[in-house]
Amino acid sequence: xxxxxxxxxxxxxxxxxxxxxxxxxxxxxxxxxxxxxxxxxxxxxxxxxxxxxxxxxxxxxxxxxxxxxxxxxxxxxxxxxxxxxxxxxxxxxxxxxxxxxxxxxxxxxxxxxxxxxxxxxxxxxxxxxxxxxxxxxxxxxxxxxxxxxxxxxxxxxxxxxxxxxxxxxxxxxxxxxxxxxxxxxxxxxxxxxxxxxxxxxxxxxxxxxxxxxxxxxxxxxxxxxxxxxxxxxxxxxxxxxxxxxxxxxxxxxxxxxxxxxxxxx
Amino acid sequence: xxxxxxxxxxxxxxxxxxxxxxxxxxxxxxxxxxxxxxxxxxxxxxxxxxxxxxxxxxxxxxxxxxxxxxxxxxxxxxxxxxxxxxxxxxxxxxxxxxxxxxxxxxxxxxxxxxxxxxxxxxxxxxxxxxxxxxxxxxxxxxxxxxxxxxxxxxxxxxxxxxxxxxxxxxxxxxxxxxxxxxxxxxxxxxxxxxxxxxxxxxxxxxxxxxxxxxxxxxxxxxxxxxxxxxxxxxxxxxxxxxxxxxxxxxxxxxxxxxxxxxxxx
Numbered sequence: 001x002x003x004x005x006x007x008x009x010x011x012x013x014x015x016x017x018x019x020x021x022x023x024x025x026x027x028x029x030x031x032x033x034x035x036x037x038x039x040x041x042x043x044x045x046x047x048x049x050x051x052x053x054x055x056x057x058x059x060x061x062x063x064x065x066x067x068x069x070x071x072x073x074x075x076x077x078x079x080x081x082x083x084x085x086x087x088x089x090x091x092x093x094x095x096x097x098x099x100x101x102x103x104x105x106x107x108x109x110x111x112x113x114x115x116x117x118x119x120x121x122x123x124x125x126x127x128x129x130x131x132x133x134x135x136x137x138x139x140x141x142x143x144x145x146x147x148x149x150x151x152x153x154x155x156x157x158x159x160x161x162x163x164x165x166x167x168x169x170x171x172x173x174x175x176x177x178x179x180x181x182x183x184x185x186x187x188x189x190x191x192x193x194x195x196x197x198x199x200x201x202x203x204x205x206x207x208x209x210x211x212x213x214x215x216x217x218x219x220x221x222x223x224x225x226x227x228x229x230x231x232x233x234x235x236x237x238x239x240x241x242x243x244x245x246x247x248x249x250x251x252x253x254x255x256x257x258x259x260x261x262x263x264x265x
Numbered sequence: 266x267x268x269x270x271x272x273x274x275x276x277x278x279x280x281x282x283x284x285x286x287x288x289x290x291x292x293x294x295x296x297x298x299x300x301x302x303x304x305x306x307x308x309x310x311x312x313x314x315x316x317x318x319x320x321x322x323x324x325x326x327x328x329x330x331x332x333x334x335x336x337x338x339x340x341x342x343x344x345x346x347x348x349x350x351x352x353x354x355x356x357x358x359x360x361x362x363x364x365x366x367x368x369x370x371x372x373x374x375x376x377x378x379x380x381x382x383x384x385x386x387x388x389x390x391x392x393x394x395x396x397x398x399x400x401x402x403x404x405x406x407x408x409x410x411x412x413x414x415x416x417x418x419x420x421x422x423x424x425x426x427x428x429x430x431x432x433x434x435x436x437x438x439x440x441x442x443x444x445x446x447x448x449x450x451x452x453x454x455x456x457x458x459x460x461x462x463x464x465x466x467x468x469x470x471x472x473x474x475x476x477x478x479x480x481x482x483x484x485x486x487x488x489x490x491x492x493x494x495x496x497x498x499x500x501x502x503x504x505x506x507x508x509x510x511x512x513x514x515x516x517x518x519x520x521x522x523x524x525x526x527x528x529x530x
Contacts, residue, residue, distance in 0.1 A: 029439035036442025040449050047453050054463065055320075057310040121441070177292030185299040196306040 019118035037124025059195025075129025076154020085117035090166025160241030170251025190215035276378030341383035349431025425510035456482025
């Protein structure tokens with residue numbers, strides 16, 4: 001297990017370097033994608049701060065918690081999808097038969113496939129999240145360390161969920177739109193305060209669409225400076241990753257390959 | 266008449282191809298359901314906290330039906346700028362230049378055909394969801410007529426904005442960032458997520474004169490709270506935006522076409 005984890009880390013570092021080099025060839029596009037995503041997130045955040053200032057319906061939360069929610073989710077989503085850029089493309093890869101080329105490598109298919117692409121704009125999310133938390137929340141060192149621990153936890157949740165919904169393509173054929181909209185649903189639910197949801201909706205938000213694991217629980221951990229809640233979120237993220245991977249491999253077992261002949265660049 | 270017929274056929278073909286892919290339709294409707302559910306919860310919390318039947322000049326029923334109208338409009342919009350960007354970057358645009366049709370008009374008819382079908386499906390499903398969530402909206406003939414009459418220009422202005430951004434691919438390495446910011450401005454300052462009446466009195470008149478409000482807020486406001494004066498004012502603003510953007514498209518597309526070079530035999 002330690003050997004395979006170190007091999008995975010080596011592969012991750014190799015792909016990170018390779019993807020950075022290839023993406024930064026188009027330097028202007030590279031920086032503009034990052035900057036525009038950070039601007040986009042900032043517009044959202046400032047709007048919601050205005051909204052919740054005008055209509056204070058945050059329950060026991062305050063404006064600082066809204067910033068924390070956006071920060072931890074944006075940074076986690078950014079880190080996860082920047083490193084595992086193909087997590088958002090699983091349904092497309094299945095539909096277009098582009099999965100075939102990944103099956104030829106002597107590597108575990110899923111981690112290799114996920115690391116194979118970098119989402120440049122996601123670095124904008126990551127930088128926005130870290131910057132907003134530092135400059136708007138003004139955390140203590142201890143609180144910022146907790147934030148740094150929660151960011152990869154949120155990233156794992158988002159990637160695991162994206163893999164799971166993308167893998168619906170194995171069973172449905174074309175699942176591009178449905179998986180994209182389920183990913184949007186996760187992010188949308190994750191950026192509203194939990195005080196507006198109740199009853200069965202809350203149960204769904206910790207299970208089917210795990211916004212509770214990638215947003216509400218981390219914010220609560222940050223509010224209370226609680227390592228226990230952070231570890232609970234970590235446990236939840238592992239379950240989401242496990243379920244997502246299980247759906248992927250169950251689908252892969254019945255995958256009959258595409259007939260498209262294509263050279264991978 | 267023959268000229269119009271070919272663009273009408275493009276629109277019909279595009280409309281028909283949009284009802285074929287059922288999973289696409291289901292995916293979009295799923296997200297529409299999620300959005301309407303979240304916003305109904307949010308606004309119910311706002312009205313309950315305010316202890317008033319009217320917030321931002323609308324009742325809770327009008328507010329949710331306003332959202333049905335805005336979401337039906339915006340979720341029906343094809344990704345114009347991404348399609349134009351791809352045509353320019355891949356060189357596919359050359360295929361259109363040698364056909365006996367105008368590329369911008371081809372894209373407009375394709376866009377309107379696709380959007381009309383999606384819009385009416387979204388509106389139907391959104392209306393059912395809103396009916397279940399908050400009950401019926403007191404509709405008048407005026408509200409339906411004004412709304413439907415304001416839609417074509419709203420869709421045209423939205424298309425022209427996206428087309429202009431896509432043409433940027435002739436000069437810039439990447440246009441996705443510009444499109445992201447445009448879409449965010451439309452969501453927030455165009456009134457997609459909330460009516461502009463929630464903004465302070467000194468900001469609102471400026472926002473109402475921006476083209477974003479001609480695309481979303483104007484038609485949706487007519488749907489839930491129609492008035493002849495408002496209808497004429499919205500038509501005037503839409504016409505102004507459409508004329509300005511059409512001139513810009515004509516000028517920029519003319520300059521861009523001169524940058525197309527065809528190599529090879």
